[in-house]
Amino acid sequence: MSLPLEVGRRPRVGVMGGTFDPIHHGHLVAASEVQAWYDLDEVVFVPTGEPWQKADRKVSPGEDRYLMTVIATASNPRFWVSRVDIDRDGPTYTVDTLRELRAHYGGDVDLYFITGADALAQILTWRNAEEMFELAEFVGCTRPGHDIDMHTLDGLPSDRVAIVEIPALAISSTDCRERVANQEPVWYLVPDGVVQYIAKHRLYADVAATSHRPHRHPKGGPQ
Numbered sequence: 196m197s198l199p200l201e202v203g204r205r206p207r208v209g210v211m212g213g214t215f216d217p218i219h220h221g222h223l224v225a226a227s228e229v230q231a232w233y234d235l236d237e238v239v240f241v242p243t244g245e246p247w248q249k250a251d252r253k254v255s256p257g258e259d260r261y262l263m264t265v266i267a268t269a270s271n272p273r274f275w276v277s278r279v280d281i282d283r284d285g286p287t288y289t290v291d292t293l294r295e296l297r298a299h300y301g302g303d304v305d306l307y308f309i310t311g312a313d314a315l316a317q318i319l320t321w322r323n324a325e326e327m328f329e330l331a332e333f334v335g336c337t338r339p340g341h342d343i344d345m346h347t348l349d350g351l352p353s354d355r356v357a358i359v360e361i362p363a364l365a366i367s368s369t370d371c372r373e374r375v376a377n378q379e380p381v382w383y384l385v386p387d388g389v390v391q392y393i394a395k396h397r398l399y400a401d402v403a404a405t406s407h408r409p410h411r412h413p414k415g416g417p418q
């Protein structure tokens with residue numbers, strides 16, 4: 196489902212694809228910033244079905260990632276969540292996502308695919324990259340700890356790729372999963388409803404934990 200879009204101009208829609216295992220405030224801030232910068236009518240969040248570039252690690256069931264994404268985005272009238280990727284069998288390719296979304300809007304739409312700027316450097320390894328750039332413009336959000344070397348953008352069509360600086364949120368899903376496994380808080384890193392969903396469904400309990408607790412300093416400091 197999506198909003199009735201503004202009559203009289205070609206709709207502008209952001210596409211925020213991600214594994215969202217779990218969705219966190221870094222994702223939400225990126226989507227919100229790009230929505231504002233590009234005056235987007237709406238942003239559709241698309242949880243990945245089978246993220247083939249993450250095949251070496253365990254990913255939570257699509258239904259859990261979909262529901263957490265719905266919970267996280269529910270309060271924003273410009274955000275909605277699509278099942279196109281989790282309902283498609285086989286590895287998820289963005290070119291298929293963009294084709295399906297374009298069909299959903301009847302073809303007459305400008306799509307903006309929102310991604311971490313670091314991910315842009317890998318984008319030529321994605322399936323049918325050339326067609327992807329015809330289907331959407333790509334907006335890379337700068338992300339703390341992932342400084343972008345502009346040379347990594349060589350080879351990308353400059354008229355279809357933009358970089359947007361967003362407020363620094365040093366949050367990653369990996370860190371959230373490790374915190375849960377280690378019984379450390381994820382409050383305020385992910386939306387409140389997502390904290391509750393993770394606890395209720397006992398997600399990430401078996402993830403290898405790495406402690407974030409402060410080390411006890413021999414001469415005192417935080418206890």
Ligand SMILES: Nc1ncnc2c1ncn2[C@@H]1O[C@H](COP(=O)(O)OP(=O)(O)OP(=O)(O)O)[C@@H](O)[C@H]1O
Pocket residue numbers: 212213214215216220221222225309310311312313314336337338339364365366367368369370
């Ligand atoms: N803190 C953040 N700020 C801005 N963009 C982010 C942030 N974290 C992730 N992204 C971007 O959001 C998209 C979806 O990311 P994904 O679901 O893989 O989250 P992640 O935190 O990178 O996950 P993981 O740690 O499991 O690899 C990617 O394009 C990624 O670059």
Ligand SMILES: O=C(O)c1ccc[n+]([C@@H]2O[C@H](COP(=O)([O-])O)[C@@H](O)[C@H]2O)c1
Pocket residue numbers: 211212213214215241243246248249287288289290314320321322
């Ligand atoms: O199309 C591809 O080949 C491709 C390869 C890697 C990632 N993607 C997409 O990029 C988005 C972010 O992926 P990830 O793995 O960082 O969560 C998500 O929508 C993925 O489907 C797409």
